Each structure stands twice: as C-alpha cells, then as structure tokens.
Amino acid sequence: MTRPATVPRAAGHALSHAFLPIAILTLVWGCNWPVLKLGVTEIPPLTFRSLTLPLAGIVILAAARASGESIAIPRAWWGRFAVLALFNITGWNGFVLFGVQALPAGRSAILGYTMPVWATLAALMVLHEPLGRRKAIGLVLGMIGMALLIGEDFALIRRSPFGAAMIITAAILWAIGTVLLRKWKPPIAQVTLSGWMLLLGTLPLAVVAPLFDETGIAARLAGLSWPAWFAIGYNVFLAGSLANWAWFTLARTLPVAVSGLSSLPVPVVGVFAGMIVLGERPGAAEWLALAFVLGSLVAVLWPEKSVAAEPSSG
Numbered sequence: 001m002t003r004p005a006t007v008p009r010a011a012g013h014a015l016s017h018a019f020l021p022i023a024i025l026t027l028v029w030g031c032n033w034p035v036l037k038l039g040v041t042e043i044p045p046l047t048f049r050s051l052t053l054p055l056a057g058i059v060i061l062a063a064a065r066a067s068g069e070s071i072a073i074p075r076a077w078w079g080r081f082a083v084l085a086l087f088n089i090t091g092w093n094g095f096v097l098f099g100v101q102a103l104p105a106g107r108s109a110i111l112g113y114t115m116p117v118w119a120t121l122a123a124l125m126v127l128h129e130p131l132g133r134r135k136a137i138g139l140v141l142g143m144i145g146m147a148l149l150i151g152e153d154f155a156l157i158r159r160s161p162f163g164a165a166m167i168i169t170a171a172i173l174w175a176i177g178t179v180l181l182r183k184w185k186p187p188i189a190q191v192t193l194s195g196w197m198l199l200l201g202t203l204p205l206a207v208v209a210p211l212f213d214e215t216g217i218a219a220r221l222a223g224l225s226w227p228a229w230f231a232i233g234y235n236v237f238l239a240g241s242l243a244n245w246a247w248f249t250l251a252r253t254l255p256v257a258v259s260g261l262s263s264l265p266v267p268v269v270g271v272f273a274g275m276i277v278l279g280e281r282p283g284a285a286e287w288l289a290l291a292f293v294l295g296s297l298v299a300v301l302w303p304e305k306s307v308a309a310e311p312s313s314g
Helices: 010-016 019-040 045-066 075-102 107-126 132-159 161-184 190-212 217-222 226-253 256-261 265-278 284-301
Strands: none
Touching (some): 019 045, 019 284, 045 075, 075 190
16 A cells, blocks of 8 residues: 655644744844934943843743743853853844944844844855755745835945944844854753853953943932933843843744744834834835845745655565
C-alpha cells in the first residue's frame, strides 16, 4: 500500500506562532519613537537608557522568578552571554542614540532598520542560511519601504555623515548579535535570556553616561514632568520588557532573514505614531511604505502549501 509523504510543517508552525510577537513588537516599539522623545527632552539619552533598560531587566527576571522559572545562567555560558549583550543591547542602544543626536529627529533613525540587510548577509556567511526567492522578495520590498520613509532626508543625512555612520554601525552590531543568538542557541529560558541581556548590556552605557550628563540620574528625576515619567514607565514595562521579550523570541525561533524583516513595521508605525502626536496627516510616501513593508511580511510569513512527495511503495 502506498501513502504520500508530506513536507514537514515545523517551519510553518514556527511562523504561525510569530504573529503575536511581531504584533507586540510593531505596536510597542513603533509607538515608542514619539514616547522616547518625551523622555530624552528632559533626560540625556544615555542617562535615560541607563535608567530604563536595567529596570526592564529586573521586571523581566522578577516575572520569571514569580512564575517558578530558574534565572540562573550556566557558568560556561557567561562569556558568550556577555558578547550577545554587547552586540544586541550595548551596541544598538549606544550607537543609535549618538546617531539620533547628530541627525535631525524623526526619519533619520529609520536607517537603523537597514538591519535585515546586514543580518541576511551575515547569516549567509556564518549560518549558511539559504536566501530563497520569497526571502529575497521580502528583503527587496522591505528596503523599498524604508527608502520611501527616508525620502527627502537623504540630503540631511549627507550633511551629517557622522550621524548616519553611527546609526548604520548600530544596525550592523544589532545584526551581528541576531546572527550570534541564532548560531549559539543558548540553553536558557526566553524570559531569563531577555532579562539578563538587558542588565549586562546596560553596564557599559551606565559607565559612559556620566561623561555626557554632569547632573546625574537622581537630580534629573527630581524635576521631571509627567510626560517624562510616562516615557520612563513605558520604556520599562512595555518597550523594555515586553517588546524585548518579543524580539528575542523571534530572533531565537525564526531564520535570521525572517526575524530581521519582522522588525520592519516598527519604523512605519513610528512614523504614523509621530504624526498622530504632532497632528500631521500621512502622505503618499507613508502609505506606500506601509504597503511595501506589509508585502515584505506577507512574502516571508505567509504559510506555504504543503507539497506531497512522490508516493513510496511499501
């Protein structure tokens, strides 16, 4: 009797479970761009990150502990774990903040979301992940969307090459961290991984922050307005804890090209969120960018049909 064999659906199963983390990441990190501006107008960027990131890490680890999970990291993994934190947390947050300071606020930060390009190239070389037609199409569509969002700001970027270099460096470091996370596959629970990554990755930022802020955290907190306190709370409980958990979940469970592309809706939502806060209306470029980014996600996340293999006799 013969029976057709079907292609394993493990990949499709992983993709189907990616939609919730992608939705969380898109909404929380996307809306955080205007919220972040509320915070850094009263607190210097490095001081702000040195305050919110470790608190987010503590919240995550406390949640893990309350649920009965172990928050211990095997001693043999501390070295690699420090490297992962350096690329994923320190590198991204440090360089992108310097870049945003050097460039005009707004769309210039979208340069950071060229990360999927660098991550895909690194994955091809390090992990030997096949690109495939759908991933290539998704990558092209996503980058077209990013180019539309940057738009007329190219002239401003050319006038401030240092800022552009800082943001692109941040994107490359984030990409390397994503590839290393996928390559090493740490045997650590997801919540524990996210919490300790935030705590370790913040240490270099906290060391450097006083060099750029003579006032200090305590004095800054004394005279904060309620919008700045809202920005702190949002970045601790949502952008710092929940969204980082969602991102590291995607980075660990999906191919690098797919997880990288899953971050592309974030700047699109950020642009629209900024427009809502500023009372502006989206233009044709914003709507086209949204269409291209959604097309990019459909290309890589839409489940493929199971293909029956040739029947075998038995």
